[in-house]
Amino acid sequence: xxxxxxxxxxxxYVNADPHIGxxxxxxxxxxxxxxxxxxxxxxxxxxGTDEHGxxxxxxxxxxxxxxxxxxxxYAAKFHGLKDSLDLSYTNFIxxxxxxxxxxxxxxxxxxxxxxxxxxxxxxxxxxxxxxxVKTDSELDHGxxxxxxxxxxxxxxxxxxxxxxxxxxxxxxxxxSARPDFVVPDGRMKEIESFVRGGLQDFSISRxxxxxxxxxxxxxxxxxxxxxxxxxxxxxxSTIGWPTDMATFESFWPGVQTAGKDNLRQQSAMWQAMLMxxxxxxxxxxxxxxxxxxxxxxxxxxxxxxxxPYDLVTQYGxxxxxxxxxxxxxxxxxxxxxxxxxxETYTSKLVNGVGNLAARTxxxxxxxxxxxxxxxxxxxxxxxxxxxxxxxxxxxxxxDEAARVLERYVTGVNQAIDSEAPFKKAKEGIDVSPFMYQLxxxxxxxxxxxLPVIPAAAARILGQISIRFEDVALPDxxxxxxxxxxxxxxxxxxxxxxxxxxxxxx
Numbered sequence: 189x190x191x192x193x194x195x196x197x198x199x200x201y202v203n204a205d206p207h208i209g210x211x212x213x214x215x216x217x218x219x220x221x222x223x224x225x226x227x228x229x230x231x232x233x234x235x236g237t238d239e240h241g242x243x244x245x246x247x248x249x250x251x252x253x254x255x256x257x258x259x260x261x262y263a264a265k266f267h268g269l270k271d272s273l274d275l276s277y278t279n280f281i282x283x284x285x286x287x288x289x290x291x292x293x294x295x296x297x298x299x300x301x302x303x304x305x306x307x308x309x310x311x312x313x314x315x316x317x318x319x320x321v322k323t324d325s326e327l328d329h330g331x332x333x334x335x336x337x338x339x340x341x342x343x344x345x346x347x348x349x350x351x352x353x354x355x356x357x358x359x360x361x362x363x364s365a366r367p368d369f370v371v372p373d374g375r376m377k378e379i380e381s382f383v384r385g386g387l388q389d390f391s392i393s394r395x396x397x398x399x400x401x402x403x404x405x406x407x408x409x410x411x412x413x414x415x416x417x418x419x420x421x422x423x424x425s426t427i428g429w430p431t432d433m434a435t436f437e438s439f440w441p442g443v444q445t446a447g448k449d450n451l452r453q454q455s456a457m458w459q460a461m462l463m464x465x466x467x468x469x470x471x472x473x474x475x476x477x478x479x480x481x482x483x484x485x486x487x488x489x490x491x492x493x494x495x496p497y498d499l500v501t502q503y504g505x506x507x508x509x510x511x512x513x514x515x516x517x518x519x520x521x522x523x524x525x526x527x528x529x530x531e532t533y534t535s536k537l538v539n540g541v542g543n544l545a546a547r548t549x550x551x552x553x554x555x556x557x558x559x560x561x562x563x564x565x566x567x568x569x570x571x572x573x574x575x576x577x578x579x580x581x582x583x584x585x586x587d588e589a590a591r592v593l594e595r596y597v598t599g600v601n602q603a604i605d606s607e608a609p610f611k612k613a614k615e616g617i618d619v620s621p622f623m624y625q626l627x628x629x630x631x632x633x634x635x636x637x638l639p640v641i642p643a644a645a646a647r648i649l650g651q652i653s654i655r656f657e658d659v660a661l662p663d664x665x666x667x668x669x670x671x672x673x674x675x676x677x678x679x680x681x682x683x684x685x686x687x688x689x690x691x692x693x
Contacts, residue, residue: 193224194442194471196234196423198450199283202262203243206269207486208524209447209479211496212512216476216586217445218275219513222639223581225276226661232439234426236281237263241415242316242394245401255401259284272497274505274643281426283403283419291425292418293406296392298465300406304351310391314341321390334449337489348393348411355460356387362459362469370455371584372519375448375475379455390457392417420458424467441471448475474584477521494524506641506683507533513640514590530686536590537641540597541633541648542683547604548626549651549678555613560627560652560674561620568599568629574662577636586640593636600629627652628670635659644682651679 197217200210214235221233239259248258263282269275281288299305313322317335326332332340363369363380370376393411394402402412423442428435446454459469478485481492499508507529515532516522552558573596580589604626609619631652637645638656646656653675 190228190230192232192439193221193229194232194234194427194439195221195224196426196442196444198444198446198454199236199238199281199419199422200266201238201241201243202259202266203247204488205262205493206266206496208481208494208496208499208512209486210266211269211273211508212479212516213445213447213476214269214275214277215273215509215512216474216518216584218273218277219586219639220443220445220581220584221276222642226635226638226659228660232279232427232442233277234279234281234423234442235266235275235277236279236422236426237266237283238415238419238422239263239282239284240402240413240418242399242401245399246316248401256284269496272500272505273509276642279426281422283422287431288422288425289403291429291431292403292413292421294430295421295424295461295465296413296417297406299350299461302464302466304354304464305348305392306351307346307348309344309346310349311342311344314343316341337487345395345398347391347395347414348405348408349389350392350417350461350464352387352389352457352460355463356383358463359383359387359456359459369470369472370451371472371474374519375451375455379451382452383456387456387460390414416453416457417461420453420461423458423470429467441468443471444473446473446475448477451475477517477519479516480521480523482525483523503529503533506644507537509641510537510590513586514594516587518584518586518588533683534686536594537644537683538685540594540601541637541644542681544597544601544604544633545630545648545651545682546678547601548623548630549676551609551619552623552627552676553678555609555619556623556676558676560670560672560676561624562672563670564621564624566628567603567625568596570596570629570632573632574636581639590640593633593640596629596636597633600626600633624670624672627674627676631670635661647679647682650677652676 195217197214217233221231224231244259245255248255251258267280270277315322315332315335315338317332317338322332322340327340330340332338360383370379392414393405394414396410396412400412402415403418405411405413423444424436424440427439444454455473462469480486481494484490484492486492486494496508511529511532514536515528573592576592577589580592607622609622613619630648631654634645634648637648638659649656652670
């Protein structure tokens, strides 16, 4: 029976076009999903769209559109990323889907049955941008630091509440028992400190008369579910809960990826909700940082929003995927600049991986009649390469995985320079042993790149007659799997050079 693995992104809120920050998250999740498939695991990779709440209702009203039609329009834009970014997700859930609505209502009932839902009147300061209640300490001069252009609303109404305060001890015990529950460690310490500071019950409904765009609260048509309570349930509803328990139990608990502004919701609110509903906590949560653009916060008002579709149109999918995984810090905030993007593409892909693949195929064709020669010992310490590469990916260190791969590629390129096969061949020296070592190195590079830039990796493997669909780890990563006599064919240019004007900017 196959081992199973489940990974999910957060669901982007459909109040704007896809942006570079979500592209980062979904590409990282895609790399992990592909990495686990390489190990022979059956993977569910979930994403989708979060479609309820005040922001959606407000935007749809202003656009003179039905909220569902508004959501349909934006959901299509996010679903389109699958082709544009070469994503391999298996599930695309929308929180307006009938099965999710039913699951959210059942989840509510189970929390209510546990005695964790009650109705009360309260006053709060509410950021519509975050869809969260804010304390005074979380505000900067009365403004939400994440959405400083938006006014914080003061609310006074009767809502349903979730007894988050009941779960402080259980959450603390969870974190103590599983010190890597949240990655990176700094975010783990942050959420532990937050929970130790005490938890306040949070509102989980809104009055339908004021905000009708939401899932009706079971047994009370005057209220709809608060968008966060509804949306978080997607992580279990997408894998069959509560109707297909066989599928659910095969894949849950899962791994969640999220931005640092989602730390509280994913690692504390959602975990308490799971405990209330008598479901196991998540397997692990990876928290990534924000992306700035040329040193500035990305926002519509400054006009520096980066659309991933536009980047792909200009540079191609492989270039975008590689930069977001190698050029952005995995654990901290990162800055996107066109200069750095183009330098990374040229130095690491054009002059690095692409140049090596072309040199290898050319030499094998010239000195070995286009056939892989007899097996030779490894000269590139490939076992250490795989150990370091796997350790980086398993800990969501995408940038470090890229550095490990780049060092390996550099080492192989340097070996070509020092071995000087062109010169030795002219002197009548047999260079076929080195040609095998180069071809085998190319195989390892191609396999390692499958989670990162799958289309280019498939072409690299295709040069040595390997179908990427047939690749699996760990067996195929072991030494001596490239069969002598295998045909080597030089492919078209893997990574075209940028026009001189682009490189000089």
